[in-house]
Amino acid sequence: MQHCSLEVKTCIASKAFSGFLLHERVIQSLYMKLERTLPFESSMPGAKHHYGINTNLLKEIVDFWRTEYDWKERMELLLHYQQFKVRVQGLMIHFQIARPPRREGSNLRIRVPLLMLHGWPGSVWEFYEIMNEMMSPARGHQICF
Known part of the structure; x- marks a missing residue:
């Protein structure tokens, strides 16, 4: 995939990325490690x-990950949007692209690109709750992100 900047007339190549893909053996290994956690002081x-x-908090977190957290469900949720990696000035950048769906008979006229950045510590997960809303125009409007 090529992304071009109109201002500087340069293109950067990016490649599809599925870094959140956890294979069954990786998940099983994680469960085994959580089971072998040493007692906490x-x-x-x-x-x-x-x-x-x-x-005390760490023990609660480990117990939650071991007994309640659904790793596969979370992985599927994180893979909902296309993911890519690109090298920029020697630094590997991971990004996602979310596009509003094209709907038959939609009055959607304008799609505005929006770059959303998260801080540290943080992740793209901070945006998941609002991304679908941002890709749907507000009632009576013909614009979305």
Whole structure:
């Protein structure tokens, strides 16, 4: 896929990416590692997170990942939008493209490109809740992102 910048007349090549694809053996290995987690030391009373993560909280997180979290469901959700990687000035950049669906008889006239960036720590997951809404025009309007 080629993406061209009209301002600088240059193109960068990107390639499709499925980095979130977790094969069954990887998921099983993860479950085994979570099962083999060593017992946690008790947190210091009143320390909260002053000396690192509170081990009581960490134990809850590990237990949740081991017994309740659906890794396959989350992977499918993350793969909902096309994903790509491109090298920019030596740095590998991972990005997603979300396009509004073309609907028969739609009055949608204008699709505005929008670049959304997340900070650190963070991920594209921060945008998933609003992406579908942004790709649908508001009632009475003919524009979306």
